[in-house]
Amino acid sequence: MHIHDLITDTKTLAALCERLAKSEFVTVDTEFMRENTYWPELCLVQIADENEAAAIDPLAKGIDLSPLLDLLTDNEDVLKVFHAGGQDVEIVHNLTGKTPHPIFDTQIAMMAISQSEQIGYANLVESWLGFGVDKGARFTDWSRRPLTDNQIEYAIGDVTHLAKIFPRILKKLVSTGRGVWLDAEMEKLADPANYENDPAIAWRRIKAQGRNPAMLGRLKALAAWREGEARHKNIPRGRIVRDETLASLAMSPPKKQADLTKVRGLSGAWKDNDIGKRMMKVIEEAEPLSKDELPERGRRGAPLGKEGALVSDLLKLLLKIRSREIDVASRLLARSDDLDALAAGMRDLPLLKGWRYEVFGKDALEVVEGKLAFGVQSGKLVMTHIDDMPENGMNGGSRRNKESARDNASESAA
Template sequence: MSRRQPAPEPAPALITTTDDLAALCDRLRAERFVTVDTEFMRERTYWPELCVVQLAGEREVAVVDALAEGLDLAPLGALLADPRVVKVFHAARQDVEIFLLKFGAVPVPIFDTQIAAMVAGFGDQVSYDALCRALAGAHIDKAHRFSDWSARPLSASQIAYAAADVTHLRKIYAGLTARLEREGRMEWVAEEMAALADPATYRVDPETVWERLRPRTHNRRFLGLLRAIAAWREREAQRINIPRQRLVKDETLLEIAATAPETPAELARARGISEGFAKGKSGASLLAAIREAKALPDSALPEAPRDRAGPAPSPALVALLKVLLAAKSEEHHVAPRLIASGEDLDRLAAEATPDLPVLHGWRREVFGEAALALKSGRLALGVEGRRVTLVRPG
């Protein structure tokens, strides 16, 4: 007797009209969860250009042509805002940012399979391909990974590629939730999803972007200039919708902050600044920002980055904490990066009672308590066979 073959997946629907999108979203709002992905373009713009949205419930899969003429995405916004339906993403941050920009709100509730997989022991920042192989028994065709999703019409192979992302994500979600519920770790995942659900996670403050450049100086006048021109670049890049690095590169910002040009000719001497840029609208507004920053009183200048208070951490203690972290991660099958960062370990080694996430919630239970015990001599590390073990002295 021959075995019955599983029913083939239905062909994904291509949605190009508002009526069809509204009908689809009405059906999906009756589901327990919906898997979501996007295809967008951002190489030449500051703001992401949404091109395609993929959606799947338990029984259907659809590819929404977000660039279709006359298409109103409002029904999609209503679906994403419906608290009764879990929105499942993989590596959600860029997708969520797009929807926040488009609809003014973060989808709720969110489940990110990449974060969940880290809690479930699949390692740091596990790829979608790896989860597909492990939990869905599928292999992803990468032929359209670098496709131009803004070109129309979409090809049949593009549609199939886009649909596959949310099709397999259903099995990944089911497998991860079953494992996490069995191990009592759904609350751990919920803690991590809280940051994704916070709109502040996706907002860029132009007045603080200079800190990302990590200037190696305590000269507050230089820092005031850098703050001003970095904020100018962020706002100007947003205004003309161009990537910030394409507008002015980081190294050029640092050079301009050091030289403080006052005229278009002086500005044009900076690497990467053309004469046309220096004499144009953008150059004029940059020079105005420099003049304003140079006129600031000392009291209005930013403080220099402060060195960490107290003695530097012992490299030996940091090394021991890293070994303990690896051992605890192995024991609990949780990605080390999700428990503690390198900076967390440095502070844990150097400070008596630092206020760190690793000393709160499930992280304290998994690693924090043992780390404090190691620091105080109440715990030692040993080796048994090929595994690191924890030894309680006495």
């Protein structure tokens, strides 16, 4: 593979992107700094295909990233491959209002062919290529210029290694027939709505107790106000006010600005400074949250109760065993709150649709409805329909052992 020198001009970048546009896929990674800013500061972009790789300096004087951004967002013929690419996609969205498409994330893909929930890049390289990755440059200041040869070599390695790994992962997905399992997950990663940071819904990221409309209305107003302050100053939102402080203010709002000195997490200066004045105005003018915006009770609605909690525990055991049987990350099959919801009586759930239903949801539903019992024999899951059980329990020829059916389902899913 040909490794280019650091690209610092538009002409060289445009020529690179013209060649890469003829490839079936490109691997992409970014280096950025966001510790001191609201918006992540893009410091380096690495890109490769099977033949060449380069690092691009977005901080170089006069460089225009348009050829690169057009390749990532507008060229539908080239698959864009990332590893744990959420923050990389966010950066592209911040610059263009669009996301890379079509897209493939190797961390997500590993969930369909292994029990790895969130495999790190170093572990990915070691498992597929058999060597370790030098992490020495990982936490360096990527905004400082000039970049060292060690920094550039480390950064480009992220995409050259990925260019070797991706075809192998793809081959395994094809051989197992599990590629279709990932379609919705990849589209979710590419959904621009995930990266828009709408101030009106910023309150949903903050943990707060209760469903009191007045309290949640204040939280919504305060969270939106904080987003505006952080964006205007381009500093992390936590440097304006921390989440727990916003929740406390929403729960027990001060009556006057001088009372802000009593709020944990605020300095004494808030009692008479301008930002304190602005925040008090927000609190005073906040409207109660509308009924349509109120969060659902519990995780998804109806409370579980004691019996429901026991059923949920059985479902979680079933999920653990099934994911081990077919070598897939359990989180790809079902989330914990989905199992709670199923035990509580809800049915409009992802695990009861499509391939998830065939692989796991069908049996999970029958457990909830009392149609299926399961146990473990010799480390393998054995399931029996209640109608097939003799009066004196499970034994002999009257048991319908679904172990072989599960194996067949695994092979067909594969």
